[in-house]
Amino acid sequence: MEVKRICQWCGKPFIAKKTTTNYCSHQCASQGYKHRMKERRIELRELQELIEVKSKLDHQYYFTFAQAAQLMGVSRQYILHQNKSDENARGHIGTEINNKAETVIQIEKDKDDSNISKVESVHTRSKDFLPFAFCINAQLLPELLPDYVPTKKSVGRPKLEPFSPYKDIHEATHRKALELAFDGKETISGYKALEEELTTAYELAGTKFNHNKIVKIIKFLTNKRMVVQESRGIYRFMPDYHY
Numbered sequence: 001m002e003v004k005r006i007c008q009w010c011g012k013p014f015i016a017k018k019t020t021t022n023y024c025s026h027q028c029a030s031q032g033y034k035h036r037m038k039e040r041r042i043e044l045r046e047l048q049e050l051i052e053v054k055s056k057l058d059h060q061y062y063f064t065f066a067q068a069a070q071l072m073g074v075s076r077q078y079i080l081h082q083n084k085s086d087e088n089a090r091g092h093i094g095t096e097i098n099n100k101a102e103t104v105i106q107i108e109k110d111k112d113d114s115n116i117s118k119v120e121s122v123h124t125r126s127k128d129f130l131p132f133a134f135c136i137n138a139q140l141l142p143e144l145l146p147d148y149v150p151t152k153k154s155v156g157r158p159k160l161e162p163f164s165p166y167k168d169i170h171e172a173t174h175r176k177a178l179e180l181a182f183d184g185k186e187t188i189s190g191y192k193a194l195e196e197e198l199t200t201a202y203e204l205a206g207t208k209f210n211h212n213k214i215v216k217i218i219k220f221l222t223n224k225r226m227v228v229q230e231s232r233g234i235y236r237f238m239p240d241y242h243y
């Protein structure tokens, strides 16, 4: 039996001997396999991180913002929702915190000394209080530490947040790049072709992204159904996407 197919990797048409063949050549098959394995490794790593957070929670009576964010698969800023003017974000937990709470304070363990807890005002409708710190003394009572010098904000936080196509690229840029990539074409055939078109298109739209970032962007675009894989290896731009 011979079937006409489109190679899932390079997008070229080829004649398959079996209906299960998705690639035109050994080379494309191995590239496609490598790509799938890489995606699986990333998914596995993300899963392991979640399991770590969950196992920590067994010994804890509360969620930290960072943990809640990780469990929800969003950034910490999303939970805290610092951008109060953003109407699009309505319904997020952060908005609700701001709407309902008079004051939001944050209690965090000192990075270098876990006996010390520092208290900061995250959001208050009246005047912010100055950050302070306390420890639990020998009598198991909280004791104020008047001489405590808070570590600089940037110290305890991850400096380099992982690349996020959602946070790091504006929606208008995504749209511009997609319009450029699919300019005059109904669909793009083959993952490699999609990757190449998008690399060029995002560069024309203003930013050059490396291979790893383009892979993340493609995953993001398909998750958000801005680009849909309508059949194996055939990608279609959905201009009416909900962002």
Ligand SMILES: [Zn+2]
Pocket (backbone or CB within 6 Å): 007, 008, 009, 010, 011, 012, 023, 024, 025, 028
């Ligand atoms: Zn091929």
